[in-house]
Amino acid sequence: MSGTFDKVAWIHLEDGKILSTRSRGKNVYYLPGGKREPGETDMDTLVREIDEELAVTIDPTTATHLGTFQAQAHDHADGVAVRMICYTAGHHGIPTASSEIEEVVWLAYADRDRVSPVDHLVFDHLHRNGRLL
Numbered sequence: 081m082s083g084t085f086d087k088v089a090w091i092h093l094e095d096g097k098i099l100s101t102r103s104r105g106k107n108v109y110y111l112p113g114g115k116r117e118p119g120e121t122d123m124d125t126l127v128r129e130i131d132e133e134l135a136v137t138i139d140p141t142t143a144t145h146l147g148t149f150q151a152q153a154h155d156h157a158d159g160v161a162v163r164m165i166c167y168t169a170g171h172h173g174i175p176t177a178s179s180e181i182e183e184v185v186w187l188a189y190a191d192r193d194r195v196s197p198v199d200h201l202v203f204d205h206l207h208r209n210g211r212l213l
């Protein structure tokens with residue numbers, strides 16, 4: 081199978097660390113976010129997915145596009161890609177793991193080996209810019 085997943089992710093940094101999640105049954109951490117549903121804008125997807133995963137309300141008026149990154153999709157056949165459109169954004173509420181999420185953690189650049197290939201690109205970008213320590 082080939083193709084590309086179209087996903088929107090939330091980049092949430094605090095004290096040089098990035099909020100990351102691990103879904104049930106997975107062995108690597110992902111940046112919170114998910115797949116666009118038909119007709120959704122980036123903000124529609126971001127708000128819906130972050131509410132579903134973390135019970136947090138994203139404030140779309142504060143969203144800033146950080147970058148769009150593409151790499152091999154984790155846990156899929158070679159050649160399947162994920163294109164992840166990444167935003168920082170203010171929020172309301174305390175991130176709390178929903179049922180599909182086993183763990184919510186703050187990762188540093190030193191944790192790069194524990195994230196999926198597309199997140200390597202995000203980690204490198206944020207580290208170069210001094211935002212992920």
Ligand SMILES: Nc1nc2c([nH]c(=O)n2[C@H]2C[C@H](O)[C@@H](COP(=O)(O)OP(=O)(O)OP(=O)(O)O)O2)c(=O)[nH]1
Pocket residue numbers: 085087089109110111112113114115152153154155156162196197198199
């Ligand atoms: N949200 C998110 N998805 C990621 C990241 N890195 C990464 O490879 N992905 C991948 C995982 C899958 O290969 C791909 C498609 O997402 P998906 O939600 O369909 O993943 P999946 O098929 O494992 O999930 P599911 O439908 O079985 O629940 O996106 C990341 O940092 N955050």
